[in-house]
Amino acid sequence: MKSTLPKTTLKRSVAFCGLGLLLASGQALADYAPLSMDSPYAFGDWDGTRSQLKQDGVDFQVNYTMESASNFSGGYNQSTSARYTDQWAFGTTLDLEKLLNWNDTQFQATITSRNGQDLTQYINDPRSGGLSSVQEVWGRGQTWRLTQFWLNKGFFDHALEVKAGRVTVGEDFDSFQSNFQNLAFGSGQAGNWRGDRWYNWPVSQWGGRVKLNITPEVFFQVGFYNQTPSNYDTGNGFRLDTSPTLGNMVPVELGWQPAFGADKLPGNYRIGMYYSSVNGDNYSSYNDGEYGQKNHSYGGYLLLQQQLTAMDGDNQRGLGITVQAVMNDQKTSKTDNYQSVSLVWKGPFDARPKDEIGVGAARIHVNDDYTKMLRQTNQDNGMGDYNSPTYLPIQSGSEYNYEVYYNAHVTNWLNLRPNLQYVASPGAVSEVKDAFIGGISANINF
Numbered sequence: 001m002k003s004t005l006p007k008t009t010l011k012r013s014v015a016f017c018g019l020g021l022l023l024a025s026g027q028a029l030a031d032y033a034p035l036s037m038d039s040p041y042a043f044g045d046w047d048g049t050r051s052q053l054k055q056d057g058v059d060f061q062v063n064y065t066m067e068s069a070s071n072f073s074g075g076y077n078q079s080t081s082a083r084y085t086d087q088w089a090f091g092t093t094l095d096l097e098k099l100l101n102w103n104d105t106q107f108q109a110t111i112t113s114r115n116g117q118d119l120t121q122y123i124n125d126p127r128s129g130g131l132s133s134v135q136e137v138w139g140r141g142q143t144w145r146l147t148q149f150w151l152n153k154g155f156f157d158h159a160l161e162v163k164a165g166r167v168t169v170g171e172d173f174d175s176f177q178s179n180f181q182n183l184a185f186g187s188g189q190a191g192n193w194r195g196d197r198w199y200n201w202p203v204s205q206w207g208g209r210v211k212l213n214i215t216p217e218v219f220f221q222v223g224f225y226n227q228t229p230s231n232y233d234t235g236n237g238f239r240l241d242t243s244p245t246l247g248n249m250v251p252v253e254l255g256w257q258p259a260f261g262a263d264k265l266p267g268n269y270r271i272g273m274y275y276s277s278v279n280g281d282n283y284s285s286y287n288d289g290e291y292g293q294k295n296h297s298y299g300g301y302l303l304l305q306q307q308l309t310a311m312d313g314d315n316q317r318g319l320g321i322t323v324q325a326v327m328n329d330q331k332t333s334k335t336d337n338y339q340s341v342s343l344v345w346k347g348p349f350d351a352r353p354k355d356e357i358g359v360g361a362a363r364i365h366v367n368d369d370y371t372k373m374l375r376q377t378n379q380d381n382g383m384g385d386y387n388s389p390t391y392l393p394i395q396s397g398s399e400y401n402y403e404v405y406y407n408a409h410v411t412n413w414l415n416l417r418p419n420l421q422y423v424a425s426p427g428a429v430s431e432v433k434d435a436f437i438g439g440i441s442a443n444i445n446f
Contacts, residue, residue: 042413042446057098061091061110062446067135067181068439075123075426075435085116085138087202091148104154112147112202114138123435124427128393131335131364131428132192132401134421134437136183140203145237147202164208166240169225170200172209173251174301176268176322178342181419181441184362184401185342189324190251190274190301193335193364197227197249197276197297205231206242217258225249227278247277247296263310265318273300280332283369289380299328317347322360328367334395336367354409362401366428371396386431393429400424413445 032039043062045051050060066086071078091110096102118138124130133139150165163172170188178186191198199205207225214220227247230236253272259265276297285292302325309318326338342360347353374392378384383391405419421437 037411040412040445042444057095059093059095061089061093063089063091064444064446065089065137065441066116067137067441069119069134069181069421070438071119071123072436072438074433075423076125076432077122080119080122083117083119083122083135085114085118085135085142087115087137088113089147089202102153104158106152108148108150108152110146110148111144113144114140114142114202116142119437123423123432123437125393125429125432127389127391128395128427128429130426131366131399132362132423133183134181134423134439136181136186137441140200141232141234141237143234143237145202145204146240147204149204150208159213161211161213162208163211165206166204167207167209167225168201168204169198169207169223169249169251172211172221173223173253173272173274174270174303176303176305178322179344179356179407179415179417180342180358180360180403180405181417181439182360182362182401182403182421184338184340184364185322185358185360185403189303189338189340190272190299190326193326193338194274194297194299194328194333196229196280197278198251198274199225199231203231206240217256219255219257220253221255222252223250225251227276247279249274249276249278260306263313263315265307265310265315267307268303268305270303271301274298282331283334283367283373284331286369286373286376289377293331295329295331297329297332299326299333301326311347314347314353317353319343319345330367330369333367334370335364337365339363352409356407356409357405358407359404360402363398364401364428365398366395368396393427393431395428396430397425397428399426399428415443417441417443 032045034044068084070082089110089112094107096105096107118135120130120133146166150163150167152161152163154161170191174188174190176187180186183192188200191200205226205228209221209223211219211221226242226245227249228242228245251272251274253270256269258267279294280297281291282293282295304323307315307318307320311317322342324340328336330336340362344356344358346356348357374394378392385391402422403419405417407415407417409415419439423435426432426435
């Protein structure tokens with residue numbers, strides 16, 4: 001149900017609720033002053049109240065992320081040179097074992113708000129749209145959402161975990177931490193190229209997962225998620241019904257998280273696949289302006305992440321590599337495969353041990369059958385002129401994304417990341433010029 005409150009009133013109400021939670025009482029453990037360089041929170045530790053609450057089982061999160069991007073050259077439209085977008089996240093984690101004596105049980109609630117505009121739509125031909133995004137925090141509806149509202153319960157000394165509620169698929173499957181601003185290098189890539197089936201943050205749905213911790217390093221998990229496309233709609237961020245349900249998605253994943261050598265270099269290795277019972281158009285069956293077949297969707301993914309080096313025995317510093325790949329079915333998916341590789345050097349300088357440098361390259365390929373459908377549509381409509389408003393730009397081959405960034409750890413609660421990006425063949429449309437983009441992002445923990 002949509003709220004009848006004005007947008008400004010609704011935003012202020014949610015913000016004040018978040019601040020009200022933050023001002024909850026408790027007993028002091030530490031005393032970080034507001035804006036202290038060493039404090040993990042910009043608002044400080046409230047005379048130790050926040051640390052005490054966390055120790056007692058109540059942890060608050062208030063996070064602000066902003067991303068700006070400017071088009072230096074190329075792209076479809078250079079008249080709009082810069083755009084700014086942001087995201088607020090208000091969260092609460094409850095350790096119910098400490099609070100209610102519920103053994104190995106956690107509760108998470110998170111409300112998000114996305115605002116602003118995206119530069120990517122000006123880089124790509126608006127008739128076709130793009131593939132990746134130069135501002136990953138934009139999208140999925142610029143609106144308030146209930147992004148997380150779930151309970152996680154461990155059994156048999158944490159050998160088995162069961163999680164259920166309002167969840168996002170990418171928080172558990174194909175998951176890792178990333179500081180890249182381009183969408184093609186972040187977590188949950190399986191959902192980025194099949195977003196009509198796999199709902200990534202901040203869009204939630206009813207669902208859950210069962211995780212078996214086979215050993216301390218090896219796990220296997222399976223999820224079950226309701227497919228309700230209206231969850232995407234702006235204004236539906238707090239809608240909790242499941243109408244209309246089109247089907248369900250089931251991902252499975254095998255993971256291995258080892259630590260190698262004397263320096264305990266961490267790794268994150270995951271292989272998974274998903275199946276969606278929702279029917280989609282079969283692009284190869286397109287004829288005379290319509291599709292002759294519909295099919296269910298499926299795909300697979302691979303995540304290989306490893307810290308390669310440590311600096312002076314500190315595995316929080318050093319060079320790491322991430323390799324990702326996604327394969328989607330060629331019947332119903334517009335993007336049938338994706339690959340990326342990225343390198344991150346943490347603590348490159350002794351004087352700046354918490355800074356990092358990242359560089360990455362990604363390829364996103366358009367399904368050949370989708371390309372044929374576009375060509376057939378133009379032919380049926382008698383369209384052959386790219387400059388005609390009714391012409392469908394031919395998305396063929398691949399779009400390539402590149403990024404290099406420097407993350408400056410300014411304080412324990414503030415990080416700034418200037419970056420440079422290059423998008424080759426934006427939207428996989430050959431008529432659109434390659435784009436060179438400059439950006440800066442910031443992350444603040446309040």
